[in-house]
Amino acid sequence: QKEVEQNSGPLSVPEGAIASLNCTYSDRGSQSFFWYRQYSGKSPELIMFIYSNGDKEDGRFTAQLNKASQYVSLLIRDSQPSDSATYLCAVPPFGYSTLTFGKGTMLLVSP
Amino acid sequence: EAQVTQNPRYLITVTGKKLTVTCSQNMNHEYMSWYRQDPGLGLRQIYYSMNVEVTDKGDVPEGYKVSRKEKRNFPLILESPSPNQTSLYFCASSDSVNNEQFFGPGTRLTVL
Numbered sequence: 001q002k003e004v005e006q007n008s009g010p011l012s013v014p015e016g017a018i019a020s021l022n023c024t025y026s027d028r029g030s031q032s033f034f035w036y037r038q039y040s041g042k043s044p045e046l047i048m049f050i051y052s053n054g055d056k057e058d059g060r061f062t063a064q065l066n067k068a069s070q071y072v073s074l075l076i077r078d079s080q081p082s083d084s085a086t087y088l089c090a091v092p093p094f095g096y097s098t099l100t101f102g103k104g105t106m107l108l109v110s111p
Numbered sequence: 112e113a114q115v116t117q118n119p120r121y122l123i124t125v126t127g128k129k130l131t132v133t134c135s136q137n138m139n140h141e142y143m144s145w146y147r148q149d150p151g152l153g154l155r156q157i158y159y160s161m162n163v164e165v166t167d168k169g170d171v172p173e174g175y176k177v178s179r180k181e182k183r184n185f186p187l188i189l190e191s192p193s194p195n196q197t198s199l200y201f202c203a204s205s206d207s208v209n210n211e212q213f214f215g216p217g218t219r220l221t222v223l
Contacts, residue, residue, distance in 0.1 A: 002170075031209070032209045034211070034212075036212075042216075042217075043201055043214035043216055043217050044154070044212075044214050045214070046212070049211065088154060092208045092209055096208075097159060097161055097167065098156055098159060098169050098170065098208065099159075099208050100156070100170070101146075101154040101155070102153065103151070103153035104154075
């Protein structure tokens with residue numbers, strides 16, 4: 001069973017706040033985890049990936065992975081209106097060559 | 112410029128009229144895939160290819176065909192389109208399923 005779950009949102013935060021996006025996955029063997037951002041009408045673009053337990057930081061973005069609890073999260077610090085988009089979590093199930101995406105969480109950052 | 116291209120970008124057709132959506136990448140990627148995106152259902156993988164002449168089904172392959180005769184091209188074929196195939200389609204390429212996927216600009220298909 002290959003499932004990736006995300007809250008659909010919208011998640012609304014004021015400008016400057018921290019946005020926290022969560023994703024849970026069903027395959028305990030999964031080893032790589034991706035966060036994509038998708039603006040309305042555009043194609044997804046990678047913003048973060050993480051392979052190991054713990055935190056990974058890149059600028060205003062931090063990905064957090066907890067394999068024991070089977071969740072991966074994305075924190076966006078100092079949120080900007082330009083961060084308003086849908087964020088997609090993607091997880092390749094272990095032993096498969098397919099890629100499963102969550103349905104995405106819409107983030108709205110208000111000025 | 113490294114990119115994935117798709118054509119056409121927009122297509123309106125009628126039920127049963129065969130169509131092909133082309134996808135091409137210039138990054139020498141081995142892994143290519145097709146996705147459809149529908150409101151409330153998210154991005155779902157239709158077919159993928161791990162290399163030339165190696166293709167396999169994703170989560171929603173019914174009604175679609177693909178081929179991989181060359182490394183750079185991965186066309187999506189709808190032999191007899193139906194209205195439930197109205198969707199936004201994305202092609203993507205990568206070194207592997209465990210690496211970043213590079214997406215094309217999308218093809219919006221409407222089947223009447």
